Amino acid sequence: MNYQIDCVSNPFKDHNFNLDWSSESAFHFHQSLPGYKPTPLWQLKNFSKSIGINQCLVKDESHRLNLNAFKVLGASYAMAIEIAKYLKLDLNNLTYEIIKKHSEQIKNLTFTTATDGNHGRAVAWSAKQFGCKAMIYMPKGTSKIRLDAVLENNALAEITDFNYDETVTLSEDKALENSWILLQDSSWKGYEEVPQNIMVGYSTMVTELMDQYSDWPTHVIVQAGVGSFAAAILINMFNQSKPKPKLIILEPKGAACFYNSIKIGDGNPHLTKELNTKMAGLSCGMPSLLAWNIIKELSDYFAICNDNVAFKGMQICAQPIEDDQKIVSGESGAVPIGFLHAVCSNSDYGHIKKDLDLNESSNVLFFSTEGNTDPDLYRRVLNLE
Ligand SMILES: Cc1ncc(COP(=O)(O)O)c(C=O)c1O
Structure with a gap:
């Protein structure tokens, strides 16, 4: 080789x-x-x-x-914190059960992200566990199998015509447009809290x-x-x-x-x-x-x-x-x-x-x-x- x-x-x-x-x-x-x-x-x-x-x-x-x-460790925790902030819960001792008690109030919350697949699958899985929604954008060239792994978790998902970094910008725009919560695993100036929780x-x-x-x-x-x-x-x-x-x-x-x-x-x-x-x-x-x-x-x-x-x-x-x-x-x-x-x-x-x-x-x-x-x-x- x-x-x-x-x-x-x-x-x-x-x-x-x-x-x-x-x-x-x-x-x-x-x-x-x-x-x-x-x-x-x-x-x-x-x-x-x-x-x-x-x-x-x-x-x-x-x-x-x-x-x-490994990606679900970041997505599930950061999503739990975002939900807890929305519900004004104590952020310190959060558990899955605490969030599940509020399923009815969060069923229309939508999380979005750009991903090659693993993070998107993790976001989709976490949204399904908590009882909210997810919209996942994937860069061009993403394999159908990776797309299916996201769709299996009841999320909406699409493969875009853009590369990874452009797809991140797209999901940021879509989040703003639709009042969705951006759950991106990368950070830039002004977007730090969610990626910090993912880390x-x-x-x-x-x-x-x-x-x-x-x-x-x-x-x-x-x-x-x-x-x-x-x-x-x-x-x-x-x-x-x-x-x-x-x-x-x-x-x-x-x-x-x-x-x-x-x-x-x-x-x-x-x-x-x-x-x-x-x-x-x-x-x-x-x-x-x-x-x-x-x-x-x-x-x-x-x-x-x-x-x-x-x-x-x-x-x-x-x-x-x-x-x-x-x-x-x-x-x-x-x-x-x-x-x-x-x-x-x-x-x-x-x-x-x-x-x-x-x-x-x-x-x-x-x-x-x-x-x-x-x-x-x-x-x-x-x-x-
Ligand atoms: C399997 C796998 N390993 C490593 C990484 C790298 O993680 P990061 O993008 O946080 O550097 C990723 C990111 O998607 C991944 O899917």
Whole structure:
């Protein structure tokens, strides 16, 4: 397979960064959701050995509430807060049951968002659980299967003629026009509260991890689209009173808005216009402003890779070595493991392995953020047809 990989260190890193961040209310809320249970954390012992590191840990979000991706943690919590504000409820001890008691009053509330699929499915599912409505806009090129996954949750949805960033603008306009509530997982100047709550919702993954893993990672490799997921993981890892792991942001080469912005070097996020990647969840041209402000301060490295690296990661997860756990991981979920494999086992990237200080003492943590959310692509990559 032809790999293209690059990695640069972060000139803006601030070792004294401090941000008050509480994840307790989100965890309290998630525990009340029907069907909630923590997703598994796997240790791939044989894989770690094969690439010369100590531990490879994978938090497997394909098991998240039967929705095949982590996104519902953010959508459900942010939606609950918006509903609670509408109903003038106490925001602190929110639970699913408290909101359900008010179903009749909220049945005409409509939430809207733009999404490649996973976030839209999560918004649609959450609206259905609470008994309100959802209208989901999807960028051109979105697969029919991803559209169907949203429609199955009783939402209205359409695939637009626009790319992801233009579709975000469309849903913002539609929200204004129709008095809908915009539940976007990205932020910009003047639109910060909802995406902040979405990021707080993602914190639950780290809260669960603290219970599942008594050791501690030396490296965390997190994939980024608009960066809300990565920023939430970074801030939660950083805020623990434990040694700071090396934090690495990974993006598709064809949608590298963080890497490109860092390369521009003025400390601001910039739009990457042309998007070209099969990693649909990571195909975003503009960093979320809130995420940028966290990632710019906390990340140690910014890395990019081409789609083949993600495909290799999918294969490693699907065809484990000996008794390692088999993991169903889609292209946006598996890219960090493909990256780690390439960097540790390919001498062309020995300099990156050295820079990142990856060696036999390293404990590397990933989040497989989705299962086979695009089953056609999954089958093709694994030669299952
Ligand atoms: C499976 C998957 N992983 C990672 C991400 C990246 O999240 P963010 O856009 O917050 O960076 C997404 C976003 O949609 C996703 O669907």
